[in-house]
Amino acid sequence: MTVTTSLPSARRCLAPAAGVLAVVGLVVGLTAAGSPDVTRARVERSLTPSFTRLYVDQQRVLGHEVPAASVAARSACDRGGPQVADVGAGADWICLVDFTDQTGVHQQGKFELQVHANACYTAAGPAKLLGGFTIPDTRGRDVTNPLSAFDVCFDPDA
Amino acid sequence: MSTDAARGIRPGPGTRRAAAAPRRAGTWAAYRWELVKLAALVRTRATLATVLVLPPLVVLLLRGQRAPADTLFGRHVHDSGFAVPLLLLGFAAQYVFPLLTSVVAGDVFAGEDQHGTWKTLLTRSVSRSQVFWAKTGAAVTFAAAALVLLTASSTVASVLLVGHQPLTGLSGQSIPAPHAAVLVVGAWASTAFPLLGFTALAILLSVRTRNPALGVVGPVVLGLLMGLAGSLGGTGWLRRALLSTPLEAWHGLFTATPFAGPLVQGAVVSLLWTAACLAAAHRSLCRRDITGG
Amino acid sequence: MTNSLAVRAEGLTKRYGPLTAVDGISVQVGEGEVYGILGPNGAGKTTFLRMLFGLVRPDAGVLEVFGRTWSRDGTATLDGVSGFIESPRFYPYLSGRRNLQVLAGLDGGVPAGRVAEVLDVVDLTGREDEKVAGYSFGMRQRLGVAASLLREPRLLVLDEPANGLDPAGIRDMRALVGRLAASGLTVLLSSHDMDEVEQICDNVTIMKQGSVAYHGGIADLRRQAPPQAHLLTTSDDDAAAALAAGRPQLSVTASQGRLAVRGTQSAVDFYVSTIVRSGIAVRSLTLGEAPLEALFFLLTESGPESGPESWPRPGLDPAASVAGGRA
Numbered sequence: 001m002t003v004t005t006s007l008p009s010a011r012r013c014l015a016p017a018a019g020v021l022a023v024v025g026l027v028v029g030l031t032a033a034g035s036p037d038v039t040r041a042r043v044e045r046s047l048t049p050s051f052t053r054l055y056v057d058q059q060r061v062l063g064h065e066v067p068a069a070s071v072a073a074r075s076a077c078d079r080g081g082p083q084v085a086d087v088g089a090g091a092d093w094i095c096l097v098d099f100t101d102q103t104g105v106h107q108q109g110k111f112e113l114q115v116h117a118n119a120c121y122t123a124a125g126p127a128k129l130l131g132g133f134t135i136p137d138t139r140g141r142d143v144t145n146p147l148s149a150f151d152v153c154f155d156p157d158a
Numbered sequence: 159m160s161t162d163a164a165r166g167i168r169p170g171p172g173t174r175r176a177a178a179a180p181r182r183a184g185t186w187a188a189y190r191w192e193l194v195k196l197a198a199l200v201r202t203r204a205t206l207a208t209v210l211v212l213p214p215l216v217v218l219l220l221r222g223q224r225a226p227a228d229t230l231f232g233r234h235v236h237d238s239g240f241a242v243p244l245l246l247l248g249f250a251a252q253y254v255f256p257l258l259t260s261v262v263a264g265d266v267f268a269g270e271d272q273h274g275t276w277k278t279l280l281t282r283s284v285s286r287s288q289v290f291w292a293k294t295g296a297a298v299t300f301a302a303a304a305l306v307l308l309t310a311s312s313t314v315a316s317v318l319l320v321g322h323q324p325l326t327g328l329s330g331q332s333i334p335a336p337h338a339a340v341l342v343v344g345a346w347a348s349t350a351f352p353l354l355g356f357t358a359l360a361i362l363l364s365v366r367t368r369n370p371a372l373g374v375v376g377p378v379v380l381g382l383l384m385g386l387a388g389s390l391g392g393t394g395w396l397r398r399a400l401l402s403t404p405l406e407a408w409h410g411l412f413t414a415t416p417f418a419g420p421l422v423q424g425a426v427v428s429l430l431w432t433a434a435c436l437a438a439a440h441r442s443l444c445r446r447d448i449t450g451g
Numbered sequence: 452m453t454n455s456l457a458v459r460a461e462g463l464t465k466r467y468g469p470l471t472a473v474d475g476i477s478v479q480v481g482e483g484e485v486y487g488i489l490g491p492n493g494a495g496k497t498t499f500l501r502m503l504f505g506l507v508r509p510d511a512g513v514l515e516v517f518g519r520t521w522s523r524d525g526t527a528t529l530d531g532v533s534g535f536i537e538s539p540r541f542y543p544y545l546s547g548r549r550n551l552q553v554l555a556g557l558d559g560g561v562p563a564g565r566v567a568e569v570l571d572v573v574d575l576t577g578r579e580d581e582k583v584a585g586y587s588f589g590m591r592q593r594l595g596v597a598a599s600l601l602r603e604p605r606l607l608v609l610d611e612p613a614n615g616l617d618p619a620g621i622r623d624m625r626a627l628v629g630r631l632a633a634s635g636l637t638v639l640l641s642s643h644d645m646d647e648v649e650q651i652c653d654n655v656t657i658m659k660q661g662s663v664a665y666h667g668g669i670a671d672l673r674r675q676a677p678p679q680a681h682l683l684t685t686s687d688d689d690a691a692a693a694l695a696a697g698r699p700q701l702s703v704t705a706s707q708g709r710l711a712v713r714g715t716q717s718a719v720d721f722y723v724s725t726i727v728r729s730g731i732a733v734r735s736l737t738l739g740e741a742p743l744e745a746l747f748f749l750l751t752e753s754g755p756e757s758g759p760e761s762w763p764r765p766g767l768d769p770a771a772s773v774a775g776g777r778a
Contacts, residue, residue: 034395053330155417183559448506
């Protein structure tokens with residue numbers, strides 16, 4: 001039988017090893033590049049108009065027609081206290097929303113946000129101020145309170 | 159053996175054709191025959207049937223339940239018939255899409271290895287390249303059919319069973335019925351790109367591993383891993399390069415000011431994945447020595 | 452016989468890592484011939500056929516089919532070439548007829564009705580709508596031959612077509628191959644059975660461990676085969692062997708516990724009567740292997756080159772040589 005020399009084993013391993021290295025390098029490079037998708041500005045800018053609309057909806061359910069402009073909402077968000085930077089996904093975002101309620105009184109609601117990496121978050125509203133899971137509508141039936149928990153998504157590139 | 163065998167060895171007078179340069183079958187003919195083979199497989203018909211039947215069952219199941227709050231639009235499933243298809247879309251994006259295509263694409267090449275039929279297939283007048291593209295086309299056709307059926311089944315079943323009430327969007331806004339319907343179909347349609355990517359990934363695994371089980375399960379596992387990696391924070395651009403991310407790009411359709419950035423990026427990334435996987439798979443098939451079946 | 456060659460291989464080599472499956476072989480099959488490729492398992496016959504079909508890429512050498520090569524002409528090389536490698540495999544979830552329809556569709560240019568025709572040729576009419584998963588081995592072999600006949604082949608390549616069949620199946624398969632050969636096709640048949648090749652083929656290449664041990668006509672091979680031996684067992688083999696020493700036209704060698712006696716019939720007769728007269732009893736006297744089979748084993752036995760010099764051949768021209776080896 002004729003025996004021919006095969007590739008030395010070191011050379012055989014070269015191509016797949018180079019491939020693995022390339023992939024690892026690509027992953028590391030991509031992870032390091034780019035800016036965070038979730039920033040305080042984006043969260044605040046998406047929360048304010050969403051809250052306004054849902055507040056108007058809630059008041060309509062309760063029987064009051066409130067013009068959106070009169071709500072005059074402003075949001076200030078903070079993630080996890082002064083020590084933690086206000087970027088990135090997490091369940092420790094707290095937003096304080098200042099607004100004018102339907103009687104003209106200035107109110108501040110504290111919302112707890114669970115922000116996900118896909119630029120969406122679930123906001124849970126203050127039950128004492130804005131009602132619990134259900135609210136009674138004009139006919140006395142219990143309907144879902146639009147402000148008790150709601151989902152908002154924002155543009156990660158805005 | 160038949161005693162008239164001598165006559166049958168050459169084509170009979172009724173079937174004699176004009177002597178000419180041999181006509182070779184093209185990729186299109188090979189593609190049609192791949193579809194014939196796919197249609198004969200139980201798994202193909204079973205998947206399409208499941209995709210048609212499951213969404214109405216889910217809608218009926220949800221009727222008596224508390225609205226699920228952990229998926230987008232879950233909390234609105236009792237309020238609008240347009241929420242359920244989006245709930246299903248969110249769920250499918252995490253768990254179902256890779257399997258939906260890999261059940262066929264992961265087997266379309268490895269099945270030939272399993273049955274030992276490469277030597278039967280490749281000794282015809284079709285080149286390996288033509289066979290590759292025919293099979294790829296068949297797998298993509300199946301994925302498209304499954305997607306269309308799933309979309310139609312989810313949307314029609316929900317609108318019929320729950321109604322066409324306005325949908326609460328992702329900026330608290332109210333989306334009226336006709337517009338909501340268009341957006342729901344658009345959201346489902348946007349998953350065609352990552353679905354194509356997962357099809358190509360399944361094809362690559364099917365060609366390289368020659369194992370139908372790995373071809374089917376591999377993309378599911380990879381899809382889950384990518385989804386996990388995407389849900390971690392702080393991954394910079396890595397998230398945008400994953401094939402699982404475009405499956406969620408449809409969120410931008412449902413905000414008060416719709417944004418298309420993730421949709422466009424997702425389409426580009428999916429096409430890059432598709433090109434890379436198909437190129438690698440094509441090369442692998444054309445260079446392979448068929449030593450077994 | 453025409454001048455054009457159906458198959459021409461020169462210096463064809465294929466290595467799998469450290470193992471050389473085919474080592475620089477050269478084969479020439481003329482159009483219209485019935486050509487046999489013979490060799491024990493592992494000799495490289497199937498690898499050669501896989502290279503012919505483009506399933507495996509050669510490492511070196513030239514392989515032309517009707518003047519076309521894979522590197523230059525691609526799939527056009529298989530125009531007019533049909534056949535199967537090892538036992539033919541089909542899609543078990545499709546019926547026999549469906550399988551043939553798929554293959555005919557991929558062949559292109561197969562007229563309608565041809566599928567029914569070839570099913571009739573191989574006698575599968577009536578079973579063609581059952582799924583292939585339920586076919587017996589013999590039915591699948593026949594379906595493989597049917598698939599090979601779908602387009603008018605000019606070259607039919609059959610890899611051990613009788614392998615695994617029962618004796619009735621073998622007989623039918625050989626008859627079919629014979630009829631196919633008689634109809635003018637070029638047939639390239641690979642086998643490990645010398646008997647089968649001898650019956651049908653004109654020319655033969657005998658392969659051994661990837662190399663060619665012989666190529667040429669069957670008739671030549673017969674002429675060079677060692678004469679058939681008589682196998683003799685006696686009550687005293689040593690004494691019997693000693694009695695044969697020095698006799699012309701007689702060769703007695705020990706072989707597997709018996710004596711192999713070669714020579715003309717009269718010499719053998721005289722020898723047997725001599726040993727009986729000297730008091731040695733004859734326990735059995737039978738004919739040994741057919742000459743060509745014996746030749747086949749001699750050519751393909753592993754170990755040091757077993758060439759014609761080692762054959763016991765009393766009274767024949769020792770200078771008679773065998774054409775073959777590396778081209």
